[in-house]
Amino acid sequence: MDSNSFRLNVSPNWVPPFQVEYLDMGSCHLGPSFPVWLQSQKNLQYLDFSNASISSHIPNWFWNISFNLQYLSLSHNQLQGQLPNSLNFSSPFLAQIDFSSNLFEGPIPFSIKGGHPIKHRNNLTGSIPSTINNCSGLIVLDLGNNNLSGMIPKSLGRLQLLQSLHLNDNKLLGELPSSFQNLSSLELLDLSYNELSGKVPSWIETAFINLVILNLRSNAFFGRLPDRLSNLSSLHVLDLAQNNLTGKIPATLVELKAMAQERNMDMYSLYHSGNGSRYDERLIVITKGQSLEYTRTLSLVVSIDLSDNNLSGEFPEGITKLSGLVFLNLSMNHIIGQIPGSISMLCQLSSLDLSSNKLSGTIPSSMSSLTFLGYLNLSNNNFSGKIPFTGQMTTFTELAFAGNPNLCGTPLVRKCQDEDLDKRQSALEDKIDGGYVDQWFYLSIGLGFVVGILVPYFVLAIRRSWCDAYFDFVDKIVKWLLFKRRVTYAKNHARRQ
Template identity: 45%
Template sequence: MMAAVKPFVEVALWVLVLCSGINVAFGSANKETNGVVLCNERERQALLKFKHALNASEYALSSWVGDNCCRWEGVGCNNETGYVIELNLKGIIYTVSGEIDPSLLELKHLSYLDLSDNYFGFKPIPKFFGSFLKLTYLNLSYSVFSGTVPWQIGNISGLHYLDLHENYLLQIENLQWLSHLSSLQYLDLGKADLSMVSDWVQPINMIPSLSVLHLSDCGLRNSSTPLHFNLTSLTVLDLSGNSLTLKWLDWLANLRSLVTLDLSNVRLEGQSPSSSFFISKPFDWLSQLLINLVSLDLSENRIEGKIPSILWGCCDLLKLDLSSNSLTGDLDGFLKSLTRCGPNNPEKHGRLASIRELYLSNNNFSGTVPESLGQLSNLVSLEMSYNSLEGAISEAHFANLTRLEDLHLSANSLVFNVSPQWIPPFQLKRIGLSSCQLGPQFPSWLQFQRNLSYLDLSHSQISDVIPNWFWNLSSQVSYINISQNLIRGKIPSSLNFGFEAVVDFSSNRFEGPLPQNWSNIIYLDLSNNSLSGPIDMSFGFIEFLFLSNNSLHGSIPSLICNRSSILILDLSRNNLTGQVPSCFEDFQDFFVLDLSFNNLGGVLPNVFTSRDLRCLQLSHNNLSGVLPFLIRAQSPLLALDLSGNRLSGSIPRWLGENTSDLVILNLRSNMFHGNIPPQLSLLSSLQILVLANNSLSGKIPTSFGNFTSMAMTQNLIYSIFPELNIDGAFIKYRESVTVIMKGIEMTYTKTLSLVTTMDLSRNNLFGEIPQELTSLRGLQSLNLSGNHLEGKIPKNIGSLKQLESLDLSQNHLSGKIPSSISSLTFLSKLNLSNNNLSGTIPSGNQLQTLLDPSIYAGNYDLCGPFLPKLCSAKVVPQPPNTFHGEDEDDGTEHWWFFVVVAVGFVAGFWLACGILIFSKTWRIAYFRFFDRLNERLDGFYVKMVAMVMKKTKG
């Protein structure tokens, strides 16, 4: 038997030797002689091919050189075999883009792939990713993929982690491929479009290993729920930002292992706007989940009334977020219930609550803040901003809050009543106390806070000199806002702040020169102070600079040209001289440039090439010359204000052709001449058009009736300029524009997006007022005064229903005032003086309140009750609503009225006579009636004669 086995043993030994030789021949390429692992050559070539297909920056993938790819940044290899098992190109600092080359398929041992935080230009996720059968980790989040998620990913049966969130244009038509990922533990499809998936719970329920599920903002609808739930391991569930109904949410009661539940902004379809989140249907399932739940987010819903009793005394919750609802009542009972576990938890009664994060901002809570708040000793974050809380905040409110790091009480009516010697028991990182009364002295307790990164003390009634110790806090602060106070003093010449800091010192009483050195600041607002001197400062990393409304002088420094990445520059309302720097032409990312209300001269730069320029404000300077080709084609410009200069030449056509998004165009008070280009009517978004006080001639283009935004009776633009989110703070640039409204120069800022006006006054325009202007039904102000317009006022002027101010004075208009003008119910300013109008002034509605005779002065043929010339008694004022289809201007009588009266008279006459002729009964009754009437009149006559004779004889 041994003899029979021996040949097989020998063969086996030879196979082992042969395999060893092959391993030496081919495997030795993976190892160096000194024991350092080298990567496989085929995999190295595949990685290089992958790199060349990408558009990587100079620094991204710069380490991908040399023979050993295992040492390349982002590449991880097996320590024994040298095969690539990890590719981590998460683009935190340096991002990549371009094509993902299929050469990656050579990485047959790849188990970890992270391409998150990159830019792949809305390309689809490659289908060949489903061929990485050894993958356990796949992260493609924040990488700008689009299209349909490939079902082939379902082939990676060993996948544990799948993250596709924040790819806004991803679509998923069905989720059946998910059911094949039996080992999946983490799934995030946030922001992917699942609106076409009718049954999304069933395939997810087939993954018993799933522990974390994020489906936020996916367009989810109610889905059928399984009879048996396999999600026994699910600890985190995020369904925020979807539209779900209360009844459907009952199935959550089966998820007994949940630890974190996020139902923020689920909007609860099917409920009336006034119904309460809890009252309309009790959340029985919530009471069961609270046994294990440690984090509950119900923010941004329609929760009304008081905080539901089910949440009182929740001892095990670490985080509770009820912000941005409609909750009312005081907080006394609720906060007391958290200090000691309440009757809802009898077995834990008397135990201190574990609450660490409590978010109650943006509700309607009222009353005072109870001192029992100070007993929540585990509290780390407290947010109660934007409520109606009032009363005093004392040291007792913070007695035991030794762990507190975030405190936000802004936008309430709270008064801080603490001792100047008070030393807080906490070290705060973020403080938001805007609109709370902290002053008049500067709060001295702040000097003991050594870990601050966020500080908002705006609108806090501080009128003190800023203390020296305050500047020592700045080194780690990345957001600081002390605006809208009366703080005095000088700003040090050199300050250091935290990385990419936002600094707002606006609207105070700071004086002296500008600081020369600011480090790490990207947003700096020193506007509305009393700062003086030249702009002599280092611009550092500043991207947003506001220095308006000070007393700065000198020229705009050339150093600003070294900071070409500035996004917003506002130097308005100072005493600056010199020229507009030509380097502004090359600023690629300019968002706003405001140099208005200075003494700048010279000519304008030729072209602003910024692809993002939204506002160009150069008004009220001494700029001269013709208007150059300022804006490149298809510019996103929203506001252009060049008013109050000495610009000349004609208004260029490119304004209408290149700036299709323009909302504000103000060229008032220059020296423009020539015709108004009809191309301006291409500006469909235009709401403010001011060409007044120039030397323009020609006719008003009839195409001006095509301004779409002016024709809208309800303006849909909520804000012209979007908010900027910097370090979690929303910062808004507020454009302002000065226009003549109701005869008064008015500056609009906050309500600018609601203003619609057209001002062509004080030019040399002639011809008739185009009838087409009456289609601009959203227009609030129309000023055509001081021109040479002639003809009649459009009879449909009453169609401008939103009109508040109408000025047609100092022209050559003739004919009657249209009666439709009385239907302008919002009209509060009217000027028709110094024309050639005639006839009777219409009456009724709003005109009854406009009794100033100067409105009609200089029209010598007008008559009315409060004019020198009264109307003849024969003149019958026309009814107020005769503008629908009638001709009021020819002065002829309405002959059809008399025809109708005559026909009616004839018909009535023959109706009566016909009855008497053809009805004998009626005829006899008729004559008897007159016989009796005659007898009574005779008797009455005899009596009267007798009485007169009797008195005469007497």
């Protein structure tokens, strides 16, 4: 019955004359109160009340009938209050608990037993309980978009089967626990928008060999980037923006093998459970000047974002060999040097932001061949020379090139000196060409007049008989025209009388 806007109107005392094991009423209208009739169902194994317009508390009796559940989703409602201190699900086949996108408050339950994906995107407060390691079979843990604080517990590193960890958009402090080195199955790590600090640990290079997405955006990490991030051969997304990172961009980034492939794996269906339930992976990507959430199309995202740090050194030419790269953002750093002509090798590039650096030289003409490029920002640098305004480059406005005082040419208002010289030379050539045309025009008219008068004269002067015949013919024509005029005049005069 899911996804059909079905509205169930029954009395509060209604008792269903049946028992169900599988109940999927997602996107049906069941609220605003939590359905009391559910209390009679003793055999539930699958329950989906997501997006069901429920805006009350979860009654205590619900936890007494939920111990056999294999799937539970109460997401995208307006459920309120606190979750119980202990969530005990005895079923060994429990696939997923989803309480996300509600109005729950208070701490995370300190005791959660089971091996299943857990999603809590609410207003939960407090710290992450150290007892989280009780979920030894946990594959996905999503505690993003809450108000959690404190340090990440070391016990989290004991979840050795964990594949996806979302702790983003909280108020977590401290350094990454060294126990994370044990998370060898991890494929997604999203710790963005917290207050984490310290250096990006070098053990990431060897511990997370299966990592596909690494997002440490908007924290307080400092120091140099690890030299061997290239060991993350499965990495598709590297987002370290808005930190305090320093030093050069490692040249070894060229060895990120997954980014050098034009076809990428299907991230959307990475996480499956034994009973057919699936966790839908998601990721917020900042690109093209806006925040975009990717779910079903996440497999299309291949991105490097190192923006808003204190990185220096020359533009890493090796990065142009990552032909599968879709988004590249190195803006708001101190990068020097020139954009290499080999940038055209990034044939799938959709967004390129190199603004607010110290790049110089000319913009390579090869950029006009980047046919998928939909967003370009080269503003506030030291580029010079004429903009190669051809091909794909003609789709960008002056905003993409603003703040480069030595740049010229379309689409900027400032014209290049060689353009003015070319225009003056062209005008001079046109003037010269026009002068030649005028001279030949008048000369041809004069010659035609002379030939038209003199040639007949000489011919008639030499041939006397031709001359007499010619003038006799002219006399006849003149006499005939005078006769016709007299006849016409006589007729008109007679009509007037």
